[in-house]
Amino acid sequence: MAVIEVVQGDITLQHTDAIVTAANESLMGGGGVDGAIHRAAGRRLADAGAAIGPCEPGDAMATPAFDLEPPVRHVIHTVGPVWEGGDYGEAEVLAACYRRCLEVADELGAKSVAFPAIATGVYGFPAEEAAQIAVATLRSSPTGVEQIRLVAFDQQARDLLVAALAQDRRGVPRDW
Numbered sequence: 364m365a366v367i368e369v370v371q372g373d374i375t376l377q378h379t380d381a382i383v384t385a386a387n388e389s390l391m392g393g394g395g396v397d398g399a400i401h402r403a404a405g406r407r408l409a410d411a412g413a414a415i416g417p418c419e420p421g422d423a424m425a426t427p428a429f430d431l432e433p434p435v436r437h438v439i440h441t442v443g444p445v446w447e448g449g450d451y452g453e454a455e456v457l458a459a460c461y462r463r464c465l466e467v468a469d470e471l472g473a474k475s476v477a478f479p480a481i482a483t484g485v486y487g488f489p490a491e492e493a494a495q496i497a498v499a500t501l502r503s504s505p506t507g508v509e510q511i512r513l514v515a516f517d518q519q520a521r522d523l524l525v526a527a528l529a530q531d532r533r534g535v536p537r538d539w
């Protein structure tokens with residue numbers, strides 16, 4: 364059973380075996396957290412992403428971490444859903460992102476993984492529901508990962524993730 368923790372900070376500074384980026388389907392980099400990770404990992408990340416992409420929404424693929432500081436060895440690229448109001452399977456795709464990232468981490472033998480708040484920026488997914496989906500999915504997915512770090516970029520995101528962790532412990536029913 365993985366330990367799940369919430370931190371506030373920059374995911375490029377996290378000392379975990381793998382870090383997850385909220386990518387677009389090309390895997391060649393973009394803005395937001397993807398831009399930050401590509402800047403930190405260096406130009407080889409975009410080349411490696413292009414070599415294995417495109418990546419479907421809800422799927423996840425890994426590359427080396429290149430110039431990111433050890434112990435980070437892997438970048439797991441996942442593509443979140445673009446929010447279109449909630450009736451187009453967005454919740455299921457977001458849950459799939461978290462599940463697939465853990466599957467890829469297991470294939471890599473990664474024991475610690477840092478996640479950003481996937482899809483809650485440019486893709487517009489409501490942050491509170493996204494936090495609940497992240498926690499519930501990570502809690503219910505069998506994995507060999509021992510440490511899961513949810514990295515909030517600001518206080519509001521942090522508070523939502525902390526609340527989602529507490530709420531999930533109380534067993535709130537969910538439908539995704």
Ligand code: APR
Nearest residue numbers: 373374385386387393394395396399482483484485486516
């Ligand atoms: N560390 C941690 N979290 C970060 C960082 C960072 N350095 N920078 C941004 N974030 C947070 C944002 O505050 C947001 O909560 O990451 C979350 C995800 O936002 P986006 O990066 O916009 O990702 P997403 O909403 O999934 O949109 C993906 O944006 O950058 C493009 O190429 C990307 O097309 C893709 C789309």
